[in-house]
Amino acid sequence: MKILVCVKQVPQKDAPLKLNESGTWIREDVSYEVNEPDAFALEEALRQKEKHGGEVVAITAGPARAQQVLREALAKGADRAIHLEDPGFVGLDAFNTARAFAAAIKDEKFDLIFTGLQSDDYGFAQTGVILADLMGWPHATIIMQIEKSDGGIKVKRELEAGYFQFVEMPLPAVLTIQSGINKLRYATLIGIKQAKNKPLRKVTLAEVQSAIGANLQKIERMYIPQKTKKTEYLEGSPGEIAKKLVDKLRNEIRVL
Amino acid sequence: MALKFRGVDFIEFDTLLTDDERLVRDTARRFIEDNLIPIIEECNRAGRFPRELVKPMADLGFFGASLKGYGCAGMSNVEYGLVTQELERGDSGVRSFVSVQSALVMYPIYAFGSDEQKQTWLPAMQKGEKLGCFGLTEPDFGSNPGGMRTRARKSGNEYVLNGEKMWITSGSIADVAVIWAKTEDAKDANDGSSIRGFLVETDRPGFRAEDIHGKWSLRASVTSSLSLQDVRIPASNLLPKSGGLKSPLMCLNQARYGIAWGAIGAAMACYDCALQYSLFRKQFHNEPIASRQLVQEKLAWMISEVTKAQLLVLQVGRLKDQEKVKHQHISMAKRNNVWMALECARMSRDILGANGVADEYPIFRHMANLESVKTYEGTHDIHTLIIGQSVTGIDAF
Numbered sequence: 001m002k003i004l005v006c007v008k009q010v011p012q013k014d015a016p017l018k019l020n021e022s023g024t025w026i027r028e029d030v031s032y033e034v035n036e037p038d039a040f041a042l043e044e045a046l047r048q049k050e051k052h053g054g055e056v057v058a059i060t061a062g063p064a065r066a067q068q069v070l071r072e073a074l075a076k077g078a079d080r081a082i083h084l085e086d087p088g089f090v091g092l093d094a095f096n097t098a099r100a101f102a103a104a105i106k107d108e109k110f111d112l113i114f115t116g117l118q119s120d121d122y123g124f125a126q127t128g129v130i131l132a133d134l135m136g137w138p139h140a141t142i143i144m145q146i147e148k149s150d151g152g153i154k155v156k157r158e159l160e161a162g163y164f165q166f167v168e169m170p171l172p173a174v175l176t177i178q179s180g181i182n183k184l185r186y187a188t189l190i191g192i193k194q195a196k197n198k199p200l201r202k203v204t205l206a207e208v209q210s211a212i213g214a215n216l217q218k219i220e221r222m223y224i225p226q227k228t229k230k231t232e233y234l235e236g237s238p239g240e241i242a243k244k245l246v247d248k249l250r251n252e253i254r255v256l
Numbered sequence: 257m258a259l260k261f262r263g264v265d266f267i268e269f270d271t272l273l274t275d276d277e278r279l280v281r282d283t284a285r286r287f288i289e290d291n292l293i294p295i296i297e298e299c300n301r302a303g304r305f306p307r308e309l310v311k312p313m314a315d316l317g318f319f320g321a322s323l324k325g326y327g328c329a330g331m332s333n334v335e336y337g338l339v340t341q342e343l344e345r346g347d348s349g350v351r352s353f354v355s356v357q358s359a360l361v362m363y364p365i366y367a368f369g370s371d372e373q374k375q376t377w378l379p380a381m382q383k384g385e386k387l388g389c390f391g392l393t394e395p396d397f398g399s400n401p402g403g404m405r406t407r408a409r410k411s412g413n414e415y416v417l418n419g420e421k422m423w424i425t426s427g428s429i430a431d432v433a434v435i436w437a438k439t440e441d442a443k444d445a446n447d448g449s450s451i452r453g454f455l456v457e458t459d460r461p462g463f464r465a466e467d468i469h470g471k472w473s474l475r476a477s478v479t480s481s482l483s484l485q486d487v488r489i490p491a492s493n494l495l496p497k498s499g500g501l502k503s504p505l506m507c508l509n510q511a512r513y514g515i516a517w518g519a520i521g522a523a524m525a526c527y528d529c530a531l532q533y534s535l536f537r538k539q540f541h542n543e544p545i546a547s548r549q550l551v552q553e554k555l556a557w558m559i560s561e562v563t564k565a566q567l568l569v570l571q572v573g574r575l576k577d578q579e580k581v582k583h584q585h586i587s588m589a590k591r592n593n594v595w596m597a598l599e600c601a602r603m604s605r606d607i608l609g610a611n612g613v614a615d616e617y618p619i620f621r622h623m624a625n626l627e628s629v630k631t632y633e634g635t636h637d638i639h640t641l642i643i644g645q646s647v648t649g650i651d652a653f
């Protein structure tokens with residue numbers, strides 16, 4: 001199986017974030033890491049390859065710094081990588097990102113495309129789904145398990161309240177992968193060395209420009225939530241405190 | 257309360273590293289966080305070496321990481337240094353184990369060994385299937401190994417070894433010991449030129465290793481004394497290219513370089529813990545102790561020293577990668593960085609108050625560990641003399 005895995009570089013989960021000057025996104029000077037569900041998607045792709053053979057290709061869209069996530073994917077065992085490299089890719093909405101990916105892989109023939117369920121920064125959970133539509137392929141989301149079947153795959157989806165759904169689908173297909181479905185491997189030191197010699201294709205913004213349009217979705221404003229709640233200490237004798245509390249519960253919060 | 261390590265980088269040091277170097281560092285950091293941090297306090301209390309980590313560390317390529325071939329990763333010296341930094345952020349004892357396996361056993365086999373010795377030992381040691389130890393120090397000869405009493409006498413096609421080695425890391429868990437001994441052509445007791453290295457399989461009759469108990473330091477690493485009584489080894493176990501005291505000193509140079517990085521890891525662990533603690537610990541007016549000038553002075557001192565140490569060792573590492581490094585450069589990095597780490601550990605202990613003396617926090621363990629690190633691989637003062645010798649041209653040993 002030939003599997004493409006979409007990997008995004010996102011701000012580190014516990015990094016302290018600062019807003020940019022226009023208050024529309026965060027500042028660039030923050031530590032980055034691989035989007036968590038994408039790491040599981042890559043791991044799943046590598047496991048599928050180990051079972052069934054084939055090829056794993058990692059793709060990302062982002063500035064030069066985003067190459068780090070591809071290096072990591074190559075070090076863990078991906079065979080090659082594609083980097084849509086431009087700072088402009090950071091601001092694309094999910095529709096445009098999917099269109100850019102589709103344009104970048106138009107000459108390739110994949111059996112499967114994996115994305116993470118969603119990104120830890122924007123949290124759209126849309127890129128994979130839209131990509132499937134652009135490719136004209138079926139898709140399934142929140143994937144917990146993948147098995148090859150005759151002529152296609154059988155996947156397990158996670159639904160609400162502990163329910164699972166099993167879906168059979170033909171190939172090619174797009175799957176968005178849930179975090180925690182496997183145990184992540186570490187990049188080995190040898191792997192990191194070998195990654196240097198693996199092919200990494202760069203795609204410029206100009207090459208895919210004709211495929212993308214104006215963003216349909218735009219971040220208007222980002223801000224740190226204002227503290228609106230305040231702790232109030234009721235004082236007095238226990239009797240007085242109880243009286244005040246009942247009064248508040250009845251007249252202010254209206255739960256009594 | 258366990259505080260999660262957040263990394264330390266004051267002057268965008270990371271931008272001095274390549275993508276690969278950062279990836280190596282982050283991989284080692286994650287491995288240590290996932291696998292060593294959860295068990296290290298228990299190991300330290302019990303005085304137990306976490307042997308279960310040998311295989312996983314081997315799988316990642318931590319052993320002999322900077323050697324080429326034989327399954328080794330062929331890391332640059334800076335990459336190797338970043339691995340030791342992360343190992344020692346976890347624990348100096350575990351880092352010591354890796355240093356001995358890599359720099360003090362695999363390296364001499366690689367540098368001084370025959371092809372057959374390399375084929376026999378390096379792949380197996382890289383995989384962690386065979387462990388090694390390095391026997392230089394003796395009960396009466398530490399800083400002055402040239403005076404060693406251990407002797408190797410040629411007898412037909414064999415060498416017969418006799419002597420005592422002391423303070424040997426991994427001594428009782430090793431499959432092979434690199435034993436430094438004088439051959440019979442030694443002119444006198446202080447003649448170091450006849451020192452040669454020998455590979456001694458630890459199951460040879462006459463070889464005994466006994467652990468040193470009651471250590472307050474490096475409790476998660478095994479330290480043993482070795483006794484060799486008429487141990488017979490084939491003459492082919494001599495490391496053919498070893499010759500004179502400079503051979504073990506070359507090994508020590510490798511290990512000292514790793515220690516100079518490692519100490520930064522221990523210092524980072526202490527500093528980051530003290531910083532986080534000082535921000536939530538409140539005294540007087542319900543304000544965090546971090547808001548007091550005396551506490552800030554300690555934090556400012558530590559972050560300055562950690563940062564200077566990083567720059568020093570990075571430059572030494574870059575020189576080493578260009579094969580331009582001199583032993584006095586490595587001495588300066590080892591001496592400075594271990595000293596600064598020990599000072600950071602003591603200051604951090606102070607900032608944590610009573611909590612600093614319990615093993616709920618990693619600081620006291622690092623502090624106790626660093627006392628050994630200050631002494632082994634050339635004591636702080638011996639490195640002072642090496643630097644002094646280098647700038648004055650006068651030996652003051």
Ligand SMILES: Cc1cc2nc3c(=O)[nH]c(=O)nc-3n(C[C@H](O)[C@H](O)[C@H](O)COP(=O)(O)OP(=O)(O)OC[C@H]3O[C@@H](n4cnc5c(N)ncnc54)[C@H](O)[C@@H]3O)c2cc1C
Pocket residue numbers: 356390391392393396397398399400422423424425426473474479628631632633634635636637638641652653
């Ligand atoms: C936990 C641990 C693990 C170790 N692992 C190993 C190992 O794996 N293999 C191995 O071979 N060794 C090992 N060592 C031994 C270590 O290398 C020695 O302890 C070290 O070389 C110092 O020797 P010493 O302890 O005999 O101290 P000494 O040499 O007796 O020194 C004592 C003090 O005197 C000072 N001093 C000595 N000479 C001079 C001088 N000329 N001028 C000024 N001051 C001087 C020293 O700086 C020091 O302060 C280990 C030690 C420890 C603690």
